[in-house]
Each structure stands twice: as structure tokens, then as C-alpha cells.
Amino acid sequence: AQSVTQLDSHVSVSEGTPVLLRCNYSSSYSPSLFWYVQHPNKGLQLLLKYTSAATLVKGINGFEAEFKKSETSFHLTKPSAHMSDAAEYFCVVSDLLIQGAQKLVFGQGTRLTINP
Amino acid sequence: GAVVSQHPSRVICKSGTSVKIECRSLDFQATTMFWYRQFPKQSLMLMATSNEGSKATYEQGVEKDKFLINHASLTLSTLTVTSAHPEDSSFYICSARVQDRGLDEQYFGPGTRLTVT
Numbered sequence: 001a002q003s004v005t006q007l008d009s010h011v012s013v014s015e016g017t018p019v020l021l022r023c024n025y026s027s028s029y030s031p032s033l034f035w036y037v038q039h040p041n042k043g044l045q046l047l048l049k050y051t052s053a054a055t056l057v058k059g060i061n062g063f064e065a066e067f068k069k070s071e072t073s074f075h076l077t078k079p080s081a082h083m084s085d086a087a088e089y090f091c092v093v094s095d096l097l098i099q100g101a102q103k104l105v106f107g108q109g110t111r112l113t114i115n116p
Numbered sequence: 117g118a119v120v121s122q123h124p125s126r127v128i129c130k131s132g133t134s135v136k137i138e139c140r141s142l143d144f145q146a147t148t149m150f151w152y153r154q155f156p157k158q159s160l161m162l163m164a165t166s167n168e169g170s171k172a173t174y175e176q177g178v179e180k181d182k183f184l185i186n187h188a189s190l191t192l193s194t195l196t197v198t199s200a201h202p203e204d205s206s207f208y209i210c211s212a213r214v215q216d217r218g219l220d221e222q223y224f225g226p227g228t229r230l231t232v233t
Contacts, residue, residue: 044224104222106159
């Protein structure tokens, strides 16, 4: 079964400094990997996804993630944090259900706090 | 982009009663919808996969008689929590699968916070 581990439950950075949210995955085959963001009282929003194309994936709002097979990692980064980035972030791996639907397996989440 | 709505956004009910949560895809048709549960400060756990016109597929450990799922149309899935108990209090989130022109993604609703007193 596929799984993901988010290495930090809480990350705090200052506005304007880089953001790094760490994620390691476990998969028996080449996985699809995602990062989602959850703002309070809002639905989950897809930031980016990796589906075996380019290993460096660019997402929305300046985020990007790099798929490293040798390290089984898919860390999320952003060069300069903004106050609006404060939210809960989930690393997600897909697992195939019957009929080809993807079952999403969520990591434990990382709460990102931005300090003024 | 694809929009998924949930109703109600918050509900409080008494122990022993049933409550229904609706999940709608507003601008697309979804043959597959998913129901998740999220405990405070925890991750999302998949409860069941709902396919239009057929029975839902439940994850291990999820009671199908307690969490009734109906996917009667291509834009609506409902989750009914029957004989609710305080331990059923949680945040319930649905998602709908979009398949179009090579795209295969899930779009999430804003969630429903259930409190059982």
C-alpha cells in the first residue's frame, strides 16, 4: 500500500524567507504525488502534482516540488513566504482503485505559520 | 475550475438522530465521488468511494450501515450518519472526480462540521 510521511507537523518561518515542507513516500510502483493546501473554512486546493513527467513540478502561488526517487522524497518549497501562505499542507500519494479511480492517501499534514 | 459544494456547512444534532450531508458538483458531472473524515488537527481518512448508480465501496473499518452513501445522480452524493453518537463528531469532506481531456483529478468540497451532542 502507498503511504506518505510528512516529517514536520508544524513549520514556522518569517515573511519573505524560504519555505520547505518535507514529505517522504512509500510506493511499490511509480506513484502520482500531490500537495494540497487547506485554509480554515475552505476546501482543499491542489497546489501541484507529479505524474512521472518532469521531476521538478511547478505549482500555483510560487510553490514547487521536486520528485527524488533515490530519496523517496517530494518536498515542497517556495522561495519567499507570504502571510497568505499560512495554512495546513498535505502531501498525498495516489493508489489505484478498481475502474481506474485514484484513491488518495493523505499525510498527517504540516501547519505552516508565517511570522511578520 | 470545477466547483464542489457541501450542505450544510455546519450541523449540530442530538445523539440517536440521523443527519444527511449533501455533496454536489456544480459545473460538471462526476461518476465517482469520495467521502473523507478529518478529526481535529489530523489528516483526512477516506471513508468510502461512491459511484453513480451503484453501491458505495467502503474502506476497512467503516460501518456501511452507519454511514449510508447514496449517489443517485451524476451531480449529487449524500452521506447519512445514522443513529449519531458523540464520537461521530468530525469534519466530513467530499470530493468529486473529474475526467476530461486527459485530466483525472479530484476536487474537494469545503467540508461539513458535524457536532453530536
